[in-house]
Amino acid sequence: MGEKVLITGNEAIGEAAIRAGCRFFFGYPITPQNKIPEYLSYRLPQVGGCFLQAESEIAAIYMVFGAAGAGARVLTSSSGPGISLKQEGISYISAAELPCVIVNVMRGGPGLGGILPSQSDYFQATKGGGHGDYHLLVLAPSTVQEAVNLVMDAFDLADKYRNPVIVLADGYIGQMMEPVEFKEKPPKVLPAKDWAVTGARNRQRNLVKSLYLDPEELEQHNLKLHRKYLEMAENEVRVETYLTGDADIIIAAYGTVARIAKTAIKILREKGIKVGMVRPITLFPFPYETFAKISEKVDDILVVEMSLGQMIEDVKLGVCGRANVHFYGRVGGMVPTYDEIVVQIEEIVKAEVT
């Protein structure tokens, strides 16, 4: 490879999954991610894989449970309302420690909401979403190329931790066309799936389960899962810092909003206001440490989201009162413009002076 192709984010996500060795997709149509199942419905048979349109989001996630439990690399994708329906299964998959990749191309909510880009599912993705004490590894791309890279990494991370990984993209990432390169990755050495359900031939039988009626046993299981999340926090945090070296003010943003913020930063710097950006790429584990360090150097951090303030809670945990945390958000499918962000920063500067 090494050749660039112009492709929508949704199709690129589908192709990236195939390049990562995923041969199974189970899903249900929902806007704005339909190009993922449509693409895979003809691509997967070409590579000897299986595409199945399930009767519901609920059935789809349990087909994922079955395929992941059988040892396969498996993908499902959806958008907010569909991801809500999948939550029961995501909880079971997390409990049974099955690796899989879930893509959420976020649209505006709550309820049926709308079909335009949003970041309103941050809480759902990063704080559990379903019942019980568990976490997903959450990756947030800000370009189509990054979506490709993260989807490919997601399968390795899922296998490494035996944990579902969710790629949290917004409708822009899914529907926008950008030039993309599918880079061959050297295969990772990953733990063998000797726990998978494959038929008990010449071995003890395997069991994929999540019920522990003995409270001591369940506590041990919870602690085991928790150790995994601590290990993720230790090893998997990814964050981009942009012009933070000399910055007086920091913008915190992820996904599409981070791209808009970069334009705002350029304009502000031309006006002599030194602004930088911290862009979390992993939303769980969250780069608390980066925010802790940066909050010792600046007085003000502006969080910009396509929500009414979700990631801001994690930013505040990282900052821990050492800097002022401001917020600007647009919702419902409305997207903050760079001009709006410029105005927000200028107001912060004005307030500091007066």
Next chain:
Amino acid sequence: MKKVFERPKSMFSVPTHYCPGCGHGIVHRLLAEVIDEFGIRERVVGVAPVGCSVFLYNYINCDMYEAAHGRAPAIATGCKRVHPDLIIFTYQGDGDLASIGTAEIIHAANRGENITVLFLNNAVYGMTGGQMAPTTILGQKTTTSPFGRAPKREGYPIRIAEMLATLEGATYIARVSVHSPRAIIAAKRALKKAFEIQINGLGFSLVEFLSPCPTGWGMSSTEATKWVEEKMIPTFPLGEFKVPKSEKSLK
């Protein structure tokens, strides 16, 4: 001396947690016998439900999943699509299959998934303490239909076998009972046929077992078997509702 009766090899040598007079143990044993007789234990995968038989995997020695309530057919689908050569069965109760999991069972049948479903119908939610099931018969008192199931209030018992038999995707659908030795022999014959259909790649097979639940019904074991005969069978007639187009395709 010739040994004429022994524990099936696919069954762990442990006592079950089921109440006296419960039909689950009988159906478990039939399942293990069929697995042994086909010699397929090493390529059998089971999907256990939520309900009394959630611990199926404590009794049957094969690779197994524990499903969420109602979702066993979707899990079986995922596994079968990855490993078409495995023999996959789900084991589901009436609350699991006929209530919360109706979408999953209908669509698995309609896709003609090459899996075998063991559906245990005891007209009540056993594990949670005897609440009304979708298959609770008219007039039957349960902890959530204390006045007896009345159509105006609680609707009608659902006949799953008849309903699924209308689907083109389903290959073999039968209803049997385990309330008497004669019925148990017939039940095993149907279960064996269902597995044979899967082994031969002929598609979706389901056997519904009418099964006594003395605890849930508030009866003695003897009364419960009589109740199956006199009350359940008239509502849920036994028989084969769908058979392969060519029975000859079977061995």
